[in-house]
Amino acid sequence: MSEPEVIVGIGGAAGDGTASAGNTLVLSLARQGIASYSYNAYQSVIRGGHSWLRIRFSAKKPLNHGDQVNALIALNQDSLDRHLQELQPGGIALYNGAKLAPSYDPPSKVQLCPLPIPDLAPDSTRLPVMQNTVAVGALTQLMGLSSGRLESVFEATFAKKPQVVQQNVKAARAGYEYASKNFNPLKTRLTPNDQTWAQASGNHLLAMGAALAGCKFYVAYPMSPATHVLEWFASHAQRLGICVRQVEDEISVVNMCIGANHMGVRGMCATSGGGFALMTEAIGMAGIMETPAVIINVMRAGPSTGVPTKTEQADLNQAFGASQGDFPRVVLAPTSMSDCFVTPSQAFNVADRFQLPVIILADLLLCEGSETVATEVLDVEFPIDRGELITKADGPPDGEPYLRYKNTPSGISTRAIPGLPGHLYVAASDEHDEDGVLLSDVYTDPIRRKKMVDKRVRKMSTILKHLPAPVLEGPADAETTLLGWGSTWGVIKEAAEQLNAAGDSVNHLHVKTLIPLHIDEITATLNRGQRIVIIENNQSGQFARHLRAETGIVAHGHVRKYDGEPFEPKHIVAGVKDVIGGQEVVEVISTEPGWRTDHPTGTSGAWDGLKAKKPSVPAKD
């Protein structure tokens, strides 16, 4: 990115307040037009351990958390030891000088900024979290920004506690003034402007997007990293008139969700891979009953419990294979946090129109990370298409017997909500005829069985034009096409720009609609004879296999990552260069010292951006 940017890293133990310090910083910068993208690497403990929040700031909206760190706020010794060496030349390290000191020399041209916290915030002995406020104030000064917006954030956050506002304002000012007298500001200057931003996680955007798309029923079981969807709904249920329930398990969740949708409301549920596994039998029921339902799987690193706080794109096979038998379904993978806002509306509309289950495959990166979204992007009225739905009737239509599953040319049958006179029917998980009467218990009925399977599958023949098609970015005639799906859009886009700037010829095709696949559009783009590189956040190349199964296209190379951490642009740039150099499968890995636990302080590995180069694995796909 040519636009000036600053990447801030805040490190501490769980409970030290890294998230709230980051949030304060993000909001205060957002209020002066500066956009940001945040990714928090954390571990599954409630107190202690290590948490590493990276926030990339720029006036031009960042699409990923970037490759490096320019400013470090270390809230404990461990964080200082781990991350000091990652700072770039010109970078700064802020920490409580009264308690912490570097264990080794900082990299060249890195400025140490020890803050005398007990002097600057005397009440920090009682309230250790005040050190965060001092550091945020100091960093604001070193970024060349005024402290006014920061104070407005404290006023909003602690609106009901004026004393706490005063305490924080005082500490921030002390940090700000101390920094102006004692340290050199960062050379990079962010440009305040008039853009208004909202900062939200993918989870919050999925929830708010669904509510604005007419979701009236939300049900879930708490499971990381999807729990914040439930929390947003729970805290807005009364005000928005949404029935929100937390229930005993994901089997109950999905059956309640389908039960509510069956009655005619828009219902949604969200979980992660393990919970989604429990839901699969009922998803098939929604398929054969032709009940719309929206089911979100916020993927985390699997299998089984896997790595609950880490990200992966490895549930694609599960989404494809959820439930026994053949039935139409849609699988959508949002491509950014902003896209999380739009996706529920698209999902509800196709679910209603085509009367089928829609699975949204998001992931931890999108859903627990956050980004700023221009407020005007969020302030939109979503079109609501309920499809062929009868909600009012005094008797049967045209005096004819109502056939819930009428065999039509489109495969779509008019759906009457239960409760209307003249439209009685049974919705069955058993195979049934057009009137809903079971075919399952008869001796045999091959003609009607085939008719009903065909009727349902026929819905897929017209659905593609209602779903987002893949987007090609960059020069159409590039030598190499980078192909990705879901959450990796922003990081691949930036890597493609870097590769082009470095003299390679690269474009980028990104897929959101995974089932059904836009085969014609994808084939037309990929059949030019160019080099195709598939980039995905899993080990086995689940999308590569899907692409080959659906189109016969075999990619020339693969860049894969399954170490729990998300791609950064540098991983993709290096991986693609290796593919161009002839390697078929490149597995990249995050190797910065901050990620390492094989030594107590994380200081034995020098930061060299090394990626693991493994021998090329014969591609099965």
Added chain:
Amino acid sequence: MASPVLVAKDYKPEVPSDWCPGCGDFGVLTALFQACADLQIQPHDLLVVSGIGCSSNLPGFIRSYGVHSIHGRALPFATGSKLANGAMTVVVTGGDGDGYGIGLNHFIQAMRRNINVTYIVMNNEIYGLTTGQVSPTSEPGMKTKTTPLGNLEGMLNPLALALASGCGYIARGFSGQPKHLVQLYKDGIQHPGFALIDVFSPCVTFNKHNSYTWFRERVYKLEEEDHEVGNFHAAMDKALEWGDRIPIGLVYRNPKPPPPLDVTDPALTGEPLVHQSYEIDGDTRRELIQEFA
């Protein structure tokens, strides 16, 4: 528009039921026709939800809205449906395998949750549709295809479990006495909260032990004894009674039933959810966005 008076046969559909001749489920079904007629429930205001099993075929044999869902999941499905449209009368039907085996967790949670549905369990102490395997309510020692040496496990007691789980209406019936069942159904449907009616419904094909005769020799009606239906401890005594004498009838009715979930959920205070507006106006939308700015 004045509706004509409904009678039992108004609930009988053209599709005939396909249970074995003599199956206990026939008595359960005809009693349900009569209860609905007595309560004058319009067929389009009635939703009958089931899981999987012989008895779970029932929604296909009654003229109403119906759902034939998956094994063990009728209660969650019905809970979602009731929350979405509280104006409908929701009756859940199924067997002992469906409700007390694979669906047991949902059964307990639905009672704790106190959703206003009526749950009729056709309890035949056997897995019938899979042709005769042991069930959670099979008696110890009972020989089935999967317990050739006799059942080594204990019996689940649905009535005691229901009492312990906070269920406000607990009854037991016998399909050999359908008139008695009608009253239990009617009271259960009118109870403001979760109602359980466990019904002895003999499987004449696969359970030769718990036959009509076996039940007739043992059952007696609580209504004919001095049983206090509002007394929790007395109810627990009756729930635990099993052997030469087995009680049927109303075991427990909470004298002060708490309001059900479909009334206490803050989104459900007005008209049914399905008839509420799903649109959020621009001012509210901008307030929601502002929470993130």
